[in-house]
Amino acid sequence: MIKQTELAELGEFKLISRLTKNFSATHKNTVYAIGDDCAVLAKTKQAHTLITTDLLMEGIHFDLMFTPLKHLGYKAVVVNLSDIYAMNGTPEHITVSIAVSAKFTVEALEELYEGIALACKAYSVDLIGGDTSASLTGLAISITAVGTVNPKSITYRNTAKKNDLICVSGDVGAAYAGLQIMQREKTVFQQSKGAQPKLEGYEYSIQRYLKPEARADVIQNLADASIIPTAMIDVSDGVSSELLHICSQSNVGCRIYEERIPIHKNTQKIAQEFEMEAIIPALNGGEDYELLFTIPIEQHEHIKTIPDVHIIGSITEQEQGLYMISRSGSPIAIQAQGWTAFE
Amino acid sequence: MIKQTELAELGEFKLISRLTKNFSATHKNTVYAIGDDCAVLAKTKQAHTLITTDLLMEGIHFDLMFTPLKHLGYKAVVVNLSDIYAMNGTPEHITVSIAVSAKFTVEALEELYEGIALACKAYSVDLIGGDTSASLTGLAISITAVGTVNPKSITYRNTAKKNDLICVSGDVGAAYAGLQIMQREKTVFQQSKGAQPKLEGYEYSIQRYLKPEARADVIQNLADASIIPTAMIDVSDGVSSELLHICSQSNVGCRIYEERIPIHKNTQKIAQEFEMEAIIPALNGGEDYELLFTIPIEQHEHIKTIPDVHIIGSITEQEQGLYMISRSGSPIAIQAQGWTAFE
Known part of the structure; x- marks a missing residue:
């Protein structure tokens, strides 16, 4: 019988490393792939591109009983921008994908997007695309943030030194x-x-x-x-x-x-x-x-x-x-x- | 009483234009935002960056009764790469986020990632990041693809001419x-x-x-x-x-x-x-x-x-x-x- 391992046995980080162990980067502009707050792509001598993404699921990451949709939209953007700042970068663009069940009205989604717009304005970020689709149950939000960073001041996780x-x-x-x-x-x-x-x-x-x-x-x-x-x-x-x-x-x-x-x-x-x-x-x-x-x-x-x-x-x-x-x-x-x- | 509009009244494209009507681009490197297969960002004189994203939900976009997870992983990547080609570009990188309920085993997710790896190899694309999380109901997959295109040969949707x-x-x-x-x-x-x-x-x-x-x-x-x-x-x-x-x-x-x-x-x-x-x-x-x-x-x-x-x-x-x-x-x-x- 083929071994079946429950997800809870591994936890998130071991799961990620097991799922991605066979992947390797082939493009020379792939500066850093999996394992930090953002992936890093070479752009010009003066700038690298930073990319980060999050998938938020209703019932796991948020409870609509006490989370106003406008706040949720704002927060969903902010948590991605935070990953760009954590690389010492500046966020510039986001994509927003949502999947919604029929219980949501257009007006409810407009509230969500009001929060997204507020965050875009507060952090000077452009919404450049996304996907809108149906869901059988509840709301899913996937945001990808793109930013820029000077290669000389980029901060990774793996470079802390003794006595710092x-x-x-x-x-x-x-x-x-x-x-x-x-x-x-x-x-x-x-x-x-x-x-x-x-x-x-x-x-x-x-x-x-x-x-x-x-x-x-x-x-x-x-x-x-x-x-x-x-x-x-x-x-x-x-x-x-x-x-x-x-x-x-x-x-x-x-x-x-x-x-x-x-x-x-x-x-x-x-x-x-x-x-x-x-x-x-x-x-x-x-x-x-x-x-x-x-x-x-x-x-x-x-x-x-x-x-x-x-x-x-x-x-x-x-x-x-x-x-x-x-x-x-x-x-x-x-x-x-x-x-x-x-x- | 506040007007409540059901999603089915609008359909996808009117919904997108209503939700995004208050957004405008502020960064001068935002070449093209919402409305085509990809968003377009200025990178260098010789190259623009293309970005596209999809959110696939179990029960809406795929039925696991007859969709092997390996095929699903392959297809989820390919549908995003297709959007990069549709701009006359070359895909180079993807991020993959998944949300899974406890019914999935680690081995099942490894099958999904085998399909993702096959597609990455077939199309010379690097997996550079993503997110892994829990879901109350079924599987959600969100992929973002990043590509590059020569600004002189980029193809939009809005430039067809009479007699073409x-x-x-x-x-x-x-x-x-x-x-x-x-x-x-x-x-x-x-x-x-x-x-x-x-x-x-x-x-x-x-x-x-x-x-x-x-x-x-x-x-x-x-x-x-x-x-x-x-x-x-x-x-x-x-x-x-x-x-x-x-x-x-x-x-x-x-x-x-x-x-x-x-x-x-x-x-x-x-x-x-x-x-x-x-x-x-x-x-x-x-x-x-x-x-x-x-x-x-x-x-x-x-x-x-x-x-x-x-x-x-x-x-x-x-x-x-x-x-x-x-x-x-x-x-x-x-x-x-x-x-x-x-x-």
Whole structure:
């Protein structure tokens, strides 16, 4: 009998490497293919083209019970642009494909496209194409973003160096906290028909979940200060998962410090309500779309002048492993959370 | 009350134009955005970049009851490459995103990727990225293809001229005929459990449906003969629908001749079995992935030297409308079949 392996046995990253192991690049303009935030194609001496794509499925990536279509359209664009910024690039174009079931009206789709248009305007991106089709159940959105980057300042994941400082922008864990509130209020609403959701006091985290922004401002500020990160990734699956990508691909280890992880007070409040340590969503929550990057330790004084960027630790030799030093001083191994969508 | 419009009222093309009416291009390297087989971006003086994308949904675009995953992977790539050829370009890169429900095993997805790899090899295309995610229901595949084209030989849809000859490659209607056979045998199988499908004698049409090829050879032969079509499109929705695109976007009319439409004898045999005129699937069947193009009448002698290309009519003034002249000599208006997936 032929062996049958369930998807949950592998997880996303092992699955991708197994499915793509027989592919190899044949075009000399293929600079970098699978394995980073974007693929990289040679364009001119001064510019590479960046390409990234995402496929969002209703019920997996979004819940229309509490996600307004306009927000969904905005977010679907932003999460792709975030991947372009994570290569230190500038997004310029997107394609948008949707598949919709008959339950959607034209007016509903117009709301979705209003959000897409808002994101295009906010980030100076042109919508250049796409596909529109039917779906048997629910909504699927596939976006491809195309950007440009100077080959001299492109930032991969696999180039972090020993002693580099590890930095993260903004704060982390808020999107996950916001999602917990939305899911709690959905359950209350479903159990007692007509109960109005209580969202007051959670606005910051809910906004971070429903309408995230890509950190174009951080990329601009780094460029203005002539700081080119040695490695960079955007925080879509959580700080732990992204650190694991950078460290395993760069063959290095890391030490980060719990007290230095930036957590918003609204995230802390929600974590407390859910009787959870705030560091858990901060490390493993995902969907923050902040930038996690490394810089040479010599840039220490320069990075402190960049607003909203926090040094959370440093890169070590690979043999030293990946650890977070807790507030009490204990080293805690940073675990692969993996991808549990198939479980 | 806010007006709610059902999707079926509009159809695909009116829906796209309504959803995208508020978007405008801001980047000067955006040469052509929505409305052709590909978007066109300026790269260098000698080359434009072409981008096209498709989103395929289980139950809408494919039926896994009779579509082997390896064929599906191959076809999903080919239909995108066909759009690059339809701009007179050369495909170079693809991204592949999939969303899968837990019913799929790793081995099943490996079959899908074997088909993708075969197509990449056959057409010299590099897989450079994608996304892998879960789905609540079935399989979704989104592919983006990137290609290159010389700006001097790019072929749009909106540049057909009066008196141009209309040409189509290969034969049309076979894929639709093949699909009818597969659906008939599926019904027989479901009604009498265990009945083996009868596919002998239908191989040509079934192959055209399950494993179509993009006409890279035709593009090469045209280039070798220094023929640059005045307009071109690939036949994904049927000859009628594609002719309507070319004529409406070029502000011209057309006359095509029933007797000149290339129909394979296997398509004719199947049409007869289903008591249908073979011209119906030939004009409206879709999924042929042949090339429909126009050339200046001066190229009449040259085009006859290109193998597997058929002159089916000519472009007229817009006022003369779009007509097929039947075998008996009667003009029959070419109708928009529109897009019925939402109905």
